[in-house]
Amino acid sequence: MYEKLEKQVHEFYNNQYLRNRYPSLSYIPSGFVDACPDVAAVALGYKPAAWLGKPSETDLHFITRCCYRGKELFYLDECNVLICDRKDFEKFKKIWGSPNSDKEWGTLLGYPEHLVNLFCECSEGREFPDWEKYNLKAEHIALKMCMDID
Numbered sequence: 001m002y003e004k005l006e007k008q009v010h011e012f013y014n015n016q017y018l019r020n021r022y023p024s025l026s027y028i029p030s031g032f033v034d035a036c037p038d039v040a041a042v043a044l045g046y047k048p049a050a051w052l053g054k055p056s057e058t059d060l061h062f063i064t065r066c067c068y069r070g071k072e073l074f075y076l077d078e079c080n081v082l083i084c085d086r087k088d089f090e091k092f093k094k095i096w097g098s099p100n101s102d103k104e105w106g107t108l109l110g111y112p113e114h115l116v117n118l119f120c121e122c123s124e125g126r127e128f129p130d131w132e133k134y135n136l137k138a139e140h141i142a143l144k145m146c147m148d149i150d
Contacts (some may be wrong), residue, residue: 002061005040011145012037013046018145021138023106023115028142035059038109042066042083047110049084049092084108 012018012025022028024047025037035058038050043065055063063073066083074082074089076096084092091108095101106119 001035001058005035005037005058005062006044008146009037009040009044009046013041013044015141015145018138018141020112020114021135022142023111023119027118028146035062039063039066039083042071043069045069049082049088049109051105051109052081052083053079055081 009025012022012028025041035056036050036052038047039052039055039059039062041047042050043062049071050066052059063083067073070085071083072086072089074084074092076082076093082089082092088108092105095104095108102120103116106116107113109119111119
C-alpha cells in the first residue's frame with residue numbers, strides 16, 4: 001500500500017498537466033481507502049503541509065517520514081491534524097476557525113495559487129467540481145494513474 005501511494009504521489013507531482021489542474025492528489029477519486037495523499041506528498045517533499053482527520057495506519061507511516069523531514073504534528077482539535085513546520089503552525093492556528101480564511105489556508109497548505117479557489121469551493125461544503133466538465137484530459141490521466149486503467 002505504501003509503495004503504491006508513494007508511486008502515485010511522484011507520478012502526480014511530476015505530471016505538469018495534471019498538477020496544474022487539481023489542487024492536490026487528494027482531489028482525485030481513487031482507491032486510497034482511508035489514507036490522505038497529502039501526508040505522503042509532505043513526506044516526499046512536494047507540499048509544505050497537510051491537513052487531515054484521524055490518521056490511518058498508512059498516514060502514520062508517512063507522518064513518521066514527515067517528522068524525519070523536520071515537520072511536526074499538531075492537533076487543532078480532536079478531529080483535525082496538521083503536519084507542517086513549527087513556524088507555520090502559528091499562522092495556521094491564527095486563522096483556524098476564522099471566517100473567510102479558506103484562501104489563506106489553501107495557500108499555507110501549498111496549493112498552487114491558481115487552484116486555491118477550487119480548494120475554497122470544496123472547503124465551504126460545496127460539492128466537488130465536475131472534473132469531467134472541468135477538463136476531460138486531466139480526468140482521464142488521473143483515473144488512469146490511480147486506478148490502473150488504459
